[in-house]
Amino acid sequence: MEEQLKKRYFVELAYKGTNFHGWQIQPNAISVQEVLNKALSTVLREEIETVGCGRTDTGVHATNFFAHYDTITEITTDNQPKSENKLQITHERLVKAVNALVGYEIAIKRFIKVDAEAHARFDAISRSYEYHVYFEKNPFKLETAYLLTNRPNVVVMNEAALVIMEHTDFSCFSKSNTQTFTNNCKITRAEWIEVEGGLVFHITADRFLRNMVRAIVGTLLEVGKGNLTINNVQEILDSKNRSNAGESVPAAGLFLTTISYLYL
Missing domain, CATH: 3.30.70.580 (Pseudouridine synthase I, catalytic domain, N-terminal subdomain)
Structure with a gap:
């Protein structure tokens, strides 16, 4: 042969x-x-x-x-x-x-x-995630969504999401010591959508930092609970300091939903 x-x-x-x-x-x-x-x-x-x-x-x-x-x-x-x-x-x-x-x-x-040079990681032009939140105890959602007992203010969370979209440096939402060459990302969508019994956060960008989505969701939920203001979000972004942002939400609610390539 x-x-x-x-x-x-x-x-x-x-x-x-x-x-x-x-x-x-x-x-x-x-x-x-x-x-x-x-x-x-x-x-x-x-x-x-x-x-x-x-x-x-x-x-x-x-x-x-x-x-x-x-x-x-x-x-x-x-x-x-x-x-x-x-x-x-x-x-x-x-x-x-x-x-x-x-x-x-x-x-x-x-x-x-x-093609022989095609690369699953480096050729991706955008990635999309969803984060799922639900409001009533449900054993069937335990491993795929995050339970919140109090409903947050979706309007102000979406206002804060627009502020986040205006930035490109997301050091404040990244795990430390990740050895990335840059903390810059271009977010093209960041939006909370109300669904039956809960919320889904949609976010799309050219790239994401480690823990970035869960840190963003945690920060936006603090805004929705009234613990942070829109101005606070601006200050957190400007600080580029992870300790100033909200806590990361649990992994269970996070889904990678779309990877886009020019040739697929």
């Missing part, structure tokens, strides 16, 4: 993050990336290492997530003729086989062949 050249594929997936220590492989802790790598390596019978579009923290969920990997195995369609000189697997078979190995908390949606 002639030597096989590696090809690059994107895999689109979703996962419930409750029982994972985030996306990225961790020592002595289970992660989504570790489970996915093992499943792909088993099905394709070669060592597979995925690269994710970002990293989600422990307990954070993703309804839309992309990773890329390189492989010598070509993904084909059902009606495509099999080559004698290539390792091949149909798309349908690959999706079913990997889904059978990753468990019920991860769902593989599709595989996409991309």
Whole structure:
């Protein structure tokens, strides 16, 4: 058999993050990336290492997530003729086989062949998150939303969100010692929407800092409770100091919902 050249594929997936220590492989802790790598390596019978579009923290969920990997195995369609000189697997078979190995908390949606230089993380042009809040005790929302017993003022929270959108330096909402080259981000949407029995915060940006969304939500909820004013939010942003902002809300309510690329 002639030597096989590696090809690059994107895999689109979703996962419930409750029982994972985030996306990225961790020592002595289970992660989504570790489970996915093992499943792909088993099905394709070669060592597979995925690269994710970002990293989600422990307990954070993703309804839309992309990773890329390189492989010598070509993904084909059902009606495509099999080559004698290539390792091949149909798309349908690959999706079913990997889904059978990753468990019920991860769902593989599709595989996409991309250029050899395509990158799941660096090529993403925007990312969107949602944070879910509910007001009445509900055991079925315990792991996917944040319970608030008192309803906050949505109008002032959205006013404060507009102030946040006017800024680009979000040092005040970032974990310290993250080794990022810049704390600048461009937010294009930050909005609270009322839903039945609760609220959903929608936020979209070109990039996010570690813990940024949960810190923003925590700060906006303090505004909604009357503990902070719009002017306080401006002062927090200008200070660039994480200790001045509100506490981070629990991970359970946070969902990564959309990753956008120019070529997908």
